[in-house]
Amino acid sequence: MIGLHDVTLRDGNHALRHQLSTEQVRRYCDLADQSKVDVVEVGHGNGIGASSYLVGKSFETDFDLLSQARESLKRAKLGIHVIPGFATFKRDVAMAIDCGVDVFRVAAHVTEADVCSAHLERLTGLGVFTTGVLMMSHMASTEVLTSEALKLRDHGAGGFVFMDSAGVFRPEDVAVRSRSLRDSLGPTYPIGFHAHNNLGYGLANSISAISNGADSIDASAAGLGAGAGNLNLELWGVWLQDQGHLDESESDIFISMAELIEDLFTPNLPRISSQSVRSGLAGAFSGYSPQVAMASQSHGVSTQAIWREIGARGLVAGQESAIWEIAQDLSNL
Amino acid sequence: MCLALSKPTVAILGSGNIGIDLAERILAMQEFSLVGVIGRRRDSPGLNRMSVAGVSIFPDGIDEFLSSGLKVDGFFDATSAMDHLRHWKKIENQTDSWVIDLTPSRVGREVIPVIDGDSISADTDRNLNMVTCGGQSSSPILHAMVESAKEILEVEVSSSIASDSAGPATRRNLDNYIDSTEATAQRISGVPAKVILVLNPSKPQVMMRTSVTVRAGQMNLETARGAVESMVSKVALSVPGYMLVLPPTEVSAGVFMTTVSVEGAGYYLPKYAGNLDIINAAALQTARILESVPQ
Numbered sequence: 001m002i003g004l005h006d007v008t009l010r011d012g013n014h015a016l017r018h019q020l021s022t023e024q025v026r027r028y029c030d031l032a033d034q035s036k037v038d039v040v041e042v043g044h045g046n047g048i049g050a051s052s053y054l055v056g057k058s059f060e061t062d063f064d065l066l067s068q069a070r071e072s073l074k075r076a077k078l079g080i081h082v083i084p085g086f087a088t089f090k091r092d093v094a095m096a097i098d099c100g101v102d103v104f105r106v107a108a109h110v111t112e113a114d115v116c117s118a119h120l121e122r123l124t125g126l127g128v129f130t131t132g133v134l135m136m137s138h139m140a141s142t143e144v145l146t147s148e149a150l151k152l153r154d155h156g157a158g159g160f161v162f163m164d165s166a167g168v169f170r171p172e173d174v175a176v177r178s179r180s181l182r183d184s185l186g187p188t189y190p191i192g193f194h195a196h197n198n199l200g201y202g203l204a205n206s207i208s209a210i211s212n213g214a215d216s217i218d219a220s221a222a223g224l225g226a227g228a229g230n231l232n233l234e235l236w237g238v239w240l241q242d243q244g245h246l247d248e249s250e251s252d253i254f255i256s257m258a259e260l261i262e263d264l265f266t267p268n269l270p271r272i273s274s275q276s277v278r279s280g281l282a283g284a285f286s287g288y289s290p291q292v293a294m295a296s297q298s299h300g301v302s303t304q305a306i307w308r309e310i311g312a313r314g315l316v317a318g319q320e321s322a323i324w325e326i327a328q329d330l331s332n333l
Numbered sequence: 334m335c336l337a338l339s340k341p342t343v344a345i346l347g348s349g350n351i352g353i354d355l356a357e358r359i360l361a362m363q364e365f366s367l368v369g370v371i372g373r374r375r376d377s378p379g380l381n382r383m384s385v386a387g388v389s390i391f392p393d394g395i396d397e398f399l400s401s402g403l404k405v406d407g408f409f410d411a412t413s414a415m416d417h418l419r420h421w422k423k424i425e426n427q428t429d430s431w432v433i434d435l436t437p438s439r440v441g442r443e444v445i446p447v448i449d450g451d452s453i454s455a456d457t458d459r460n461l462n463m464v465t466c467g468g469q470s471s472s473p474i475l476h477a478m479v480e481s482a483k484e485i486l487e488v489e490v491s492s493s494i495a496s497d498s499a500g501p502a503t504r505r506n507l508d509n510y511i512d513s514t515e516a517t518a519q520r521i522s523g524v525p526a527k528v529i530l531v532l533n534p535s536k537p538q539v540m541m542r543t544s545v546t547v548r549a550g551q552m553n554l555e556t557a558r559g560a561v562e563s564m565v566s567k568v569a570l571s572v573p574g575y576m577l578v579l580p581p582t583e584v585s586a587g588v589f590m591t592t593v594s595v596e597g598a599g600y601y602l603p604k605y606a607g608n609l610d611i612i613n614a615a616a617l618q619t620a621r622i623l624e625s626v627p628q
Contacts, residue, residue, distance in 0.1 A: 050529075052489055052491070052527050052529060053487075053489050053546040053548075053584070053588055053590070054489060054491045054529055054544070054546070084507045084508070085507045085511075085529060085530045085531055085532070086529055088507075088508040088511050088512065089508055090508065090512075109531075109532065109533075109534065111496060111534040112496060112504070112532050112534065114501070114504045114505065115504050115505075115507055115532065117504075117505055118505055118506045118507075118508065139534075294584075313535070313539075314533065314535030314536075314539070315533070316493075316531060316532075316533050316534070316535075317531075318491075318493070318529065318531040319493050319531055319533065319542075321491055321542070321544035321546075321579075321590060321592055322493070322542065322592075324579060324582060324584065324590065324592075325542075325578055325579050325592055328579060328582075
C-alpha cells in the first residue's frame, strides 16, 4: 500500500502567505476525511511555531488551526511539521500534543539531522509516531542524505521523508536516492518523498520514488504549496487509479478536493512560472518567492539576479532576511 | 610599579574549542595573568597545546586546581551547563573568585557587556552568564532600535551560523539557545521576543548573521540608523569583526529590520566562527569591567 500524506494545509500555507483560516481548514478537512489520504498536515508553511516576520506571520495560531482540524478529522490522521530552531518543544510541540496530533514530522536541513535529536527522543519517549524529515535534499550527495537519514532513525524516528524543497530533482536523482535509502534503512522502514513542481517534475519524480523503494508520497490538492507548488493530489490520484490502487470514485474525491482549493484560493494558486523555473535552476528554497518579489520591487533589482545570488550564496531555508541584504548589495553594484 | 604583578589572575574551565580560544586571546592581550587551564582528560589536545605554550594545566578537573592552593580573581567556565552547576557550587563555597559562565546554564545574571556594563560590579556579581552568541550579537542593535522607537510592539531575532561552528551541545538542544536568547531580548525590549536559529552548512563557511526585526508604533529611521551605527562601532571595539550589513530598513508598514555580520578574530577558532568569537569577546570584556582593567 502506498502511503499518502496530504500537505495542502501546511506547505499550501506558503502559497497563502500563511493566511489559512480555521473555516478553510474545516471545509478542507471535512472533504479530506472522506478521501484516501492517510494524514492531513496542518500549520504554518515552515511548520508549527514558525510564524514570524522572518518567514511570514500566520493569520491564525497553530493552536486554532490544529484544534479545528482535530475536530473535523475522524478517519484521517492529523500531522504537523516542526523545525527545531523555529519551534521549541515546550512552547510548540507540547501544544501540538495537547491538540491531539497523531503524526509528528521533525525536520532539518539535509546535513543537520542531529538538531532533531532532542525533539525526536522526547516524542518517541511519549510513544507518539514520529517521522524524520530532511529538507533541501538536493544540497547533499546521496551518501550524506542516507547517513543523515540513519541518524534520524537512531534518534527514534519511526519513518523518513526526503524533500525536494527547491524542486530541483529529475527522476533519476530521486531514483538513486530512493534506492540508497531503502538499502540502508531496511525493507520495512517507511520512506516518503516530497516533490515540488518548480521544473515541472513533481509527478515524474514521485513515480520514480515509488518505483525505486519509497512507499509514501506527499501531495497537495491543486498543488497548493511553496514555489510552483507540490505534487498535485488529483494527478497522483489518476496515477494511483491507473496502477489499480484506487477506484474511480476514490480518485474522484481528490479532484473534488482540488476543486475546493481552486474555489477558495483562486488568486494564490501556484503555477510553473518563469520565477519558479529560475528558482529551481538556482536551487533556491521555493518558499522564498514572496520575499524575492518584495525585495526586488523595493530595491529595483531583477528577481533573476536575486535568485541567482541566493543560489550562489548557498542560502538554506529560513534565511529570508538575507534576501534583503542581497537586494541591497545588488542595488549598490 | 611592576605591571606584571598587578595583572588580575584568571583560570579557564574547559579545554575545548571555546576554552582554548579564550586562553589564546588572554595570552595575546596580556591584560590578565592566565594561572591555569582546567580540563578533564590528560590526552586533551587543548591541554597539550596550553602545556606547550607554558600554561599550567590541570587535567583532573576543578578539584585538582582548588587543592593546589592556587588562588585566582576569577574563572571562565567554558564547559557545559551541567558541569557549570557543579563548578559553581565549589567556586561559591571554596573561593572568593567570580565566575563568568559561557554555558547556557542560566545560573548567573545574563549580561551583555556593552549594555549592562555600568551595572556590573565585582562586589555583587560573582556569577555572570554570557547568554548565547545570538544574544550577544543581537542585543546591542536591538537596544539601539528600542531607544529609537516610540513604542515597541514585537521583537524578533534571527541568526544564521555556519554548521561547523555549532558544537554538539548546541546542536543537540537548540531549545536552550532559543529560551536564553528570548529571555534577554525580552529584558531589553520589554516585550515577548521570538528567536530563530538556522544552521547553514555551505562551504566556504558562512559568517554569522543576526537580524533584529521590531514592530514599533513609531520609529524615526534616521535616528535608528544613527543609533545602530554608533552601537555597532562601540561593540566593534572589543569585537572587530562586528559589522552592520543592513541598516534599519522598513520591510513592511511599521516593521523595521537591521542585520549585522560577525567575523571572528581568528585566535584559535576559525574566522567564520564569529558566533563563538563574540561570546569569548563578551566574556573578556565582562572580566575587564569586573577587574577595572583600563580600556
